Amino acid sequence: MLLRLIxxxxxxxxxxxxxxxxxxxxxxxxxxxxLPNLLLFGTFAFLPxxxxxxxxxxxxxxxxxxxxxxxxxxxxxxxxDCDSYLDPNTCARDLFWRAVHNTAWFIxxxxxxxxxxxxxxxxxxxxxxxxxxxxxxxxxFPVLLSPVVVAxxxxxxxxxxGILNAGLEAVGMxxxxxxLDRHWAFFWSVFLSVWAHMGFYTLILLAGLQAIPRDVYExxxxxAAGPWRTFRRITLPLLMPTMLVVMVLALIKGVQxxxxxxxxxxxxxxxxxxxxxxxxxxxxFGGAPRLFGPAAAASLLLALLLVALTxxxxxxxxxxxxx
Amino acid sequence: xxxxxxxxxxxxxxxxxxxTDWASYAYLALGVFLMFGPVIWLVVSSFKTQAExxxxxxxxxxxxxxxxxxxxxxxxxxxFRVTDGPLAGETVAQVRRIGLTSQVVRPExxxxxxxxxxxxxxxxxxxxxxxENYRTLFERFDFMRYFWNSTFITLTATAITLLVNSMAAxxxxxxxxxGRGAVxxxxxxxxxxxxxxxxxxxxxxTREFGMLDSPWGVIIPGAATPTGVFLLRQYMLTIPDExxxxxxxxxxxxxxxxxxxxxxxSAPAIAVLAILSIMWRWNDFLWPLIALSRSENYTxxxxxxxxxxxxxxEWSSLLAMTVLTLLPVALVFAFLQKYIATxxxxxxxx
Numbered sequence: 169m170l171l172r173l174i175x176x177x178x179x180x181x182x183x184x185x186x187x188x189x190x191x192x193x194x195x196x197x198x199x200x201x202x203l204p205n206l207l208l209f210g211t212f213a214f215l216p217x218x219x220x221x222x223x224x225x226x227x228x229x230x231x232x233x234x235x236x237x238x239x240x241x242x243x244x245x246x247x248x249d250c251d252s253y254l255d256p257n258t259c260a261r262d263l264f265w266r267a268v269h270n271t272a273w274f275i276x277x278x279x280x281x282x283x284x285x286x287x288x289x290x291x292x293x294x295x296x297x298x299x300x301x302x303x304x305x306x307x308x309f310p311v312l313l314s315p316v317v318v319a320x321x322x323x324x325x326x327x328x329x330g331i332l333n334a335g336l337e338a339v340g341m342x343x344x345x346x347x348l349d350r351h352w353a354f355f356w357s358v359f360l361s362v363w364a365h366m367g368f369y370t371l372i373l374l375a376g377l378q379a380i381p382r383d384v385y386e387x388x389x390x391x392a393a394g395p396w397r398t399f400r401r402i403t404l405p406l407l408m409p410t411m412l413v414v415m416v417l418a419l420i421k422g423v424q425x426x427x428x429x430x431x432x433x434x435x436x437x438x439x440x441x442x443x444x445x446x447x448x449x450x451x452x453f454g455g456a457p458r459l460f461g462p463a464a465a466a467s468l469l470l471a472l473l474l475v476a477l478t479x480x481x482x483x484x485x486x487x488x489x490x491x
Numbered sequence: 492x493x494x495x496x497x498x499x500x501x502x503x504x505x506x507x508x509x510x511t512d513w514a515s516y517a518y519l520a521l522g523v524f525l526m527f528g529p530v531i532w533l534v535v536s537s538f539k540t541q542a543e544x545x546x547x548x549x550x551x552x553x554x555x556x557x558x559x560x561x562x563x564x565x566x567x568x569x570x571f572r573v574t575d576g577p578l579a580g581e582t583v584a585q586v587r588r589i590g591l592t593s594q595v596v597r598p599e600x601x602x603x604x605x606x607x608x609x610x611x612x613x614x615x616x617x618x619x620x621x622x623e624n625y626r627t628l629f630e631r632f633d634f635m636r637y638f639w640n641s642t643f644i645t646l647t648a649t650a651i652t653l654l655v656n657s658m659a660a661x662x663x664x665x666x667x668x669x670g671r672g673a674v675x676x677x678x679x680x681x682x683x684x685x686x687x688x689x690x691x692x693x694x695x696x697t698r699e700f701g702m703l704d705s706p707w708g709v710i711i712p713g714a715a716t717p718t719g720v721f722l723l724r725q726y727m728l729t730i731p732d733e734x735x736x737x738x739x740x741x742x743x744x745x746x747x748x749x750x751x752x753x754x755x756x757s758a759p760a761i762a763v764l765a766i767l768s769i770m771w772r773w774n775d776f777l778w779p780l781i782a783l784s785r786s787e788n789y790t791x792x793x794x795x796x797x798x799x800x801x802x803x804x805e806w807s808s809l810l811a812m813t814v815l816t817l818l819p820v821a822l823v824f825a826f827l828q829k830y831i832a833t834x835x836x837x838x839x840x841x
Contacts, residue, residue: 178746185744189745197666201659202658208714305824307522321813331549474685474688
């Protein structure tokens with residue numbers, strides 16, 4: 169149906185493309201095919217990367233570059249102005265450092281639990297179990313849910329009169345206002361994040377497990393190696409490259425955590441679950457004055473971190489795919 | 492029964508279940524509970540009346556009070572079962588409630604009002620989904636507008652992404668030309684810097700194009716995805732050049748070769764990218780949050796988020812809206828689960 173609709177359109181495009189082909193020759197026609205994509209990349213990805221520097225080194229809340237004043241490294245100096253980097257309260261932009269601290273703790277815990285539970289789940293799913301497809305789907309489906317839906321699902325479970333509190337009271341414990349306590353809010357943020365994304369990493373690890381040749385295990389059985397020894401000596405070393413990819417991927421995504429936590433806690437209580445992207449969002453777009461300079465400077469610092477992580481990831485992927 | 496037990500405890504030939512098998516199934520059962528439980532709880536709750544939602548501790552199924560329509564009363568009257576007193580054991584309809592007593596009538600004799608103690612009656616209830624939660628959504632809130640905004644953005648963006656990325660992938664896979672390495676490097680470079688770290692300049696560029704606060708401001712900036720180019724290029728590399736050369740012998744134009752030969756042959760990779768793009772767009776949040784400011788332009792995700800901010804306590808509509816937002820994804824998942832899983836695993840997410 170759809171094809172029949174597009175087909176005449178594509179035939180119309182054929183005429184100018186044929187003319188271009190006669191004009192340019194086949195090899196230069198490649199650029200014509202690339203053009204739309206490159207225009208979009210250039211305008212909405214590459215240009216912004218360059219412009220980000222311009223914003224990071226200029227001040228005032230004006231979005232038009234020409235109306236902004238050059239301030240040198242002022243934005244960075246303010247962001248990095250701290251008596252002690254370990255204590256956000258001593259920093260000029262304390263919220264930024266609080267966000268940095270939160271993000272650091274968040275990724276340490278989130279990546280740890282994520283890799284741990286994904287590995288456990290992948291190991292279980294790799295066994296000869298019944299209805300494997302169903303169980304795989306069970307762990308995977310939250311990956312597809314939108315961040316706002318994930319946040320609301322858990323908000324509803326955790327709300328004051330929610331089912332979790334009902335369960336606690338049923339066994340004689342006191343109910344807790346989960347999202348108004350900073351430690352619990354942080355815990356549930358990590359939990360929600362692992363819950364929502366675990367299936368994705370499980371899938372990658374499962375593929376890694378299935379790539380381990382069967383005969384290695386058969387040899388282990390011959391040598392009468394126990395399950396624990398087989399895991400330590402065979403599964404884990406052979407799975408290590410995949411584990412590394414999973415870890416770095418989880419790191420890259422963890423650093424950029426925003427959507428579901430913003431919808432879940434709004435960054436609160438206080439700033440207990442405010443992460444770096446939320447700091448950038450609120451500094452630049454949250455309300456007047458729109459501090460584009462500091463937002464861009466913080467983005468730049470984050471971008472540097474991400475580039476470093478991606479380079480590591482590409483390096484690992486290349487090394488492991490080359491054997 | 493014995494058959495079922497035998498079936499469930501059957502293992503790979505060696506008779507009894509090893510303790511690790513028990514542990515595995517226990518873990519999986521816990522997984523099903525933790526993964527499905529909260530979503531099912533949300534869906535069931537969305538069919539409850541606000542009164543039932545406020546109830547603590549909650550009950551699993553949506554109950555609603557049973558009512559009866561009697562002559563002489565405009566409104567349907569709630570039914571109660573009397574537990575004590577002269578009418579004990581009978582089912583009555585409550586006409587009015589005054590302090591600790593309630594005035595009731597028997598449905599068989601609607602004219603004869605009896606006073607009973609409020610403590611001596613329990614409401615008659617039955618399981619009944621409160622569909623009005625969903626009805627309100629369409630009547631009081633502009634649900635269809637948000638749904639349409641999301642659908643329009645998702646479909647248009649996916650169409651543009653597929654066309655533009657497949658053209659670029661074709662050029663990078665099937666032509667030798669100077670500067671190809673540079674283009675590939677550029678694409679990798681863009682891959683490293685996600686949208687979320689160039690928000691300020693992206694905002695400015697989008698504003699200069701006059702696309703702020705319009706669906707196009709959401710569609711266009713993300714239309715060319717490096718992931719998409721890579722995915723398609725890798726697949727197109729596997730198409731033998733001989734097929735293309737044969738077509739050239741038959742005087743096919745390059746565009747025809749792209750459109751008639753390479754695209755149809757790349758259908759599996761295109762399908763994967765289409766599914767991924769639909770998912771990304773439908774669930775997209777941060778950029779639309781910045782690019783769209785008037786609520787009439789909101790996508791479903793933005794509407795849902797602002798909705799939860801506005802009505803902190805009115806969960807009944809909020810839950811219904813969450814379910815409707817979740818529904819398309821659930822349907823797509825049910826039908827395309829396998830493709831989605833392989834697609835995501837092969838691209839490393841985004």
